[in-house]
Amino acid sequence: MRRRRPGLVPALFAAWAVLACSAGQRAQVETTLARTLISDEQSNQIGAQVHADAESSGVRYVQDPAVRGYVESVATRIFALARPDRPGVDYHVHLIDDPKTVNAFAAPGGHLFVYSGLLLAAANEAELAAVIGHETGHVVDRHVERAMVNAYGLDALASAALGRNPGPAKELAAGVVGTGVMRAHSRSEETEADEYGVRTVAGIGYDPRAMLTFLAQLQSGEGKTPRVPQWLSTHPLTPDRIEHLERYIADNRLSGSDLGAQRLAAIKSRLGGAPSGA
Numbered sequence: 239m240r241r242r243r244p245g246l247v248p249a250l251f252a253a254w255a256v257l258a259c260s261a262g263q264r265a266q267v268e269t270t271l272a273r274t275l276i277s278d279e280q281s282n283q284i285g286a287q288v289h290a291d292a293e294s295s296g297v298r299y300v301q302d303p304a305v306r307g308y309v310e311s312v313a314t315r316i317f318a319l320a321r322p323d324r325p326g327v328d329y330h331v332h333l334i335d336d337p338k339t340v341n342a343f344a345a346p347g348g349h350l351f352v353y354s355g356l357l358l359a360a361a362n363e364a365e366l367a368a369v370i371g372h373e374t375g376h377v378v379d380r381h382v383e384r385a386m387v388n389a390y391g392l393d394a395l396a397s398a399a400l401g402r403n404p405g406p407a408k409e410l411a412a413g414v415v416g417t418g419v420m421r422a423h424s425r426s427e428e429t430e431a432d433e434y435g436v437r438t439v440a441g442i443g444y445d446p447r448a449m450l451t452f453l454a455q456l457q458s459g460e461g462k463t464p465r466v467p468q469w470l471s472t473h474p475l476t477p478d479r480i481e482h483l484e485r486y487i488a489d490n491r492l493s494g495s496d497l498g499a500q501r502l503a504a505i506k507s508r509l510g511g512a513p514s515g516a
């Protein structure tokens with residue numbers, strides 16, 4: 239059965255050539271192409287493949303059911319708000335057992351990866367929730383798929399979309415891991431994800447300023463501790479990022495009082511880290 243749509247590729251190439259003339263427009267075109275070429279179903283497959291590949295390449299996940307359950311319970315409340323914004327993807331959170339790495343990232347299909355080092359570095363549960371909210375923002379706004387269009391080129395993705403490539407999920411997943419696609423977010427995407435994160439955490443009662451305290455804490459620790467704050471290197475702290483967030487929180491009257499410092503402290507001690515505030 240022929241499922242090829244021969245008119246699609248030239249049309250998309252034409253759109254690309256005409257519109258891809260500035261960084262902002264280019265990002266918009268990439269987002270449109272990502273929406274056209276990468277279905278939610280494919281996104282879910284690629285995300286599941288990234289998860290499987292990580293496991294077979296030796297990434298260890300935290301096994302303690304109390305710690306896993308804790309992170310899942312925080313993420314589940316955020317995912318509940320995200321689902322209406324992008325209903326087609328499955329939302330998952332995976333907790334990587336690596337206490338020295340302060341990082342988190344979003345893979346296609348709503349697969350979020352959080353390192354145990356990020357839990358240890360966060361001062362309270364609201365900071366953890368803000369990071370999960372930020373990464374969820376990258377999923378909802380299709381930034382991961384946009385980065386894939388940017389990284390692989392239109393032709394490869396068009397081939398996958400047209401069914402010419404027998405194993406697109408597997409190949410694309412390998413590319414996602416190998417090329418650091420998930421570190422390719424633009425500055426405007428970081429702003430979008432920050433705004434999504436603080437809106438979402440405030441929506442479930444957390445203090446949205448936790449995002450600011452987390453960023454400030456990582457920034458002040460930079461260069462002083464052997465623990466490199468990777469989350470800042472993958473989500474760069476531009477000079478106006480904190481300032482913009484402060485203004486955004488004030489302008490939108492976002493508020494919340496829950497910090498959950500004690501709840502995170504209990505989890506940190508299970509992970510073998512210092513209690514909160516130490």
Ligand SMILES: [Zn+2]
Nearest residue numbers: 423428431473
């Ligand atoms: Zn980000």
